[in-house]
Amino acid sequence: MSLVRFGDISGNLKVRTLLQRAIERDRVAHAYLFAGPPGVGKFAAARAMAAALNCEDYAGDSCGECSSCRAMAEGAHLNYIEVEPEKGLLKIDKIRELQKILSYRLERGHRVVVLNGAEHLVRGAANAFLKTLEEPTAGSTIILISASPDSLLPTILSRSQRVNFRPLGVSEVVAELGDYDLSGEQKKAAAMLSGGSITRAKEALDRGVFARRAELFERFASLGSKNGAEILDAAALLAKDAEILELLELLKGWYRDRIVDGYGCGDFVVNRDILKGGGPGTYNAVKGFTRAYAAIEEARVNITPPRYGNKALTIETMLMTLRAVEASH
Structure with a gap:
């Protein structure tokens, strides 16, 4: 475990400033809800806040020396x-x-409790935790971290000061990818495909998901020539892929690029190191790519917890739509 200071955190400057001012003015709430997508600095901010609240020489940020x-x-x-x-x-x-x-x-300082993944509280635990929020302990702050705050009990939400973390900008994610042996264009593509999440970008690179783009795009471009049996086989194979959610995000990015390129906006293409832009396309082509994008997003939502839909059937339905789009392109 390493010390995290507010100055070490990328992005969400307004949030950092809000928390620093609360500390400086001695107006720290007894309970916070840090809400936002994964990998945007919620956990880091919680640790930075804990360090700052207990620092013996605090001056806008923890000193790192005491x-x-x-x-x-x-x-x-x-x-x-x-x-x-x-x-x-x-x-x-x-x-x-x-x-x-x-x-x-508490003998000295400020106790900070970080409840990571608060949306995973089971009903009994949530009810018990509510009592803790209703009867705050002096000198203690509880920070709930959640990527799905709407799944929390309304009573927990009402007793916590919500702080919303936004996705990071492309340049902010790129700045965190300095250790990766990639070209500037590849880092930018990884950052844009991450949805503003440092964690998602690094995980995709570490697990080799990002490197599978070219093979993935080529495979799906050939769907138009596949028969029904081949589609079923492809659906079964994709449904078993451990990286299916990440692959669907990559696939969405590819169709998004084809939509953008079809409108003649090639400068906004993300996968420019792979996609060979064809310039403005026909109305029907762009309409088809838009339909494919929607089908992929629907499939992603249906197999993402807590829905847990039938993966094979969901992917099969998606591939049928994509085959029709590619066959008409």
Whole structure:
């Protein structure tokens, strides 16, 4: 574990300023909800806030030198507690343990509890946690982190100060990809395909998903010549792919590029290192690409938790639409 300071966080300047001012003016809420997509700095901001609240020489940001900052850097600070889901769930025993810790007297500093993935609270745990929010402990702040805040109990939402984190800009994500041996154009493409998420961009690069673009695009461009049996085989294979959600995002990006290029806006194409722009296209071609994009997004939504739709059937339906589009192109 390393020390995170507000100055280390990319993007969301307004959010960082809001939190820093709350600390400086001694107006820190007893409970926050850091809401926003994955990989946009929510967790980093929570750690930076914990470090700042306990820093012995705070001056707009944690100093990084005092005993408190060193303890944070070593992951040994008694005032900092992280609660993580186990097997995708935050169960009541975790909340009971947290309540016990919060009942202990705080000797010095400011206790910060970070509940990561708050949307994974099971019903019993959520109800128990609500009591903690209703009876705040002096000198303690609870930070809930969630990518799906609307799934939380309304009573939890009403008792937490919501702070919205936005997706990062392309240049901000690119700046975080300095360790990757990629051209500037490839880094830009990875950043744009990440949806403003540093985590998503790095995971796609680390797992080789980004490198599969060319093969993926070529395979789907040939769908128009496939028969029904081949479509069924392709659907079954894709449904079993561990990276299916990431691949669908890449595929959406490819059709988005073809739509943009079809409108004669080649400068806005993301996968320009792969897509050979054909310039303005016909109305029917662009309409078809738009239909394909919508079909991919519908499939993605239907197989993304908590929906858990039938993957094979969902992908098969999507591929049938894409085959019709490619056959007419």
